[in-house]
Amino acid sequence: MRRAGSLLPLAAVLFAALIAVSAAPGQAPSPAEKQIVIFHINDVHGKIDNFAKVAAILDAERKTGGDVFFFSAGDNFTGDPVIDRADPPGEPMVELLDRLHLDLLSLGNHEFDYGLDAVRKLVAHFPTISANIAPEPGILPGLKPYVVLTSKSGVKLVVFGSSRSSPATACRRRTPTRSRACDSASRSLRRSR
Numbered sequence: 001m002r003r004a005g006s007l008l009p010l011a012a013v014l015f016a017a018l019i020a021v022s023a024a025p026g027q028a029p030s031p032a033e034k035q036i037v038i039f040h041i042n043d044v045h046g047k048i049d050n051f052a053k054v055a056a057i058l059d060a061e062r063k064t065g066g067d068v069f070f071f072s073a074g075d076n077f078t079g080d081p082v083i084d085r086a087d088p089p090g091e092p093m094v095e096l097l098d099r100l101h102l103d104l105l106s107l108g109n110h111e112f113d114y115g116l117d118a119v120r121k122l123v124a125h126f127p128t129i130s131a132n133i134a135p136e137p138g139i140l141p142g143l144k145p146y147v148v149l150t151s152k153s154g155v156k157l158v159v160f161g162s163s164r165s166s167p168a169t170a171c172r173r174r175t176p177t178r179s180r181a182c183d184s185a186s187r188s189l190r191r192s193r
């Protein structure tokens with residue numbers, strides 16, 4: 001993922017998509033439409049300053065009782081010393097996304113900056129998808145190309161992940177220590193187009 005998005009305030013890259021789903025042909029027509037609200041972030045790059053606002057927005061929408069999802073399109077890691085220098089690196093971001101009840105994560109190339117352990121932690125905490133990052137067998141067993149989510153009102157959403165850049169592209173600008181972890185992670189993965 002490109003870094004440009006990280007320059008925007010987090011609230012600016014958080015938006016709600018309203019999806020009206022019509023009844024399928026042949027099914028009972030009532031109710032005629034259902035509304036699903038999807039909040040989405042990407043390229044946060046460790047900038048957690050506005051997460052309290054994000055939490056307030058999510059809480060307010062969830063309290064309405066409607067169908068609400070919260071997705072991340074990746075690149076949550078790298079760019080803020082609070083996240084980069086944590087022990088282990090990335091831990092505060094995982095904890096915050098957990099508290100915000102992230103429903104789905106699509107891996108970005110910068111998710112590999114801290115090495116495979118940090119990626120494994122993400123995959124362990126959140127449903128994680130990428131259709132074009134193929135780990136060696138057993139490396140990231142929880143990673144799926146796509147998921148089928150079912151909303152509270154019974155609507156099925158098929159969501160697939162696509163990682164724009166290879167994990168190896170994130171390794172070039174790291175410190176020597178971090179480069180070793182990143183290189184090691186990227187060697188275990190390959191990206192197909």
Ligand SMILES: [Zn+2]
Pocket residue numbers: 001002003004006043045075108110
């Ligand atoms: Zn990015």
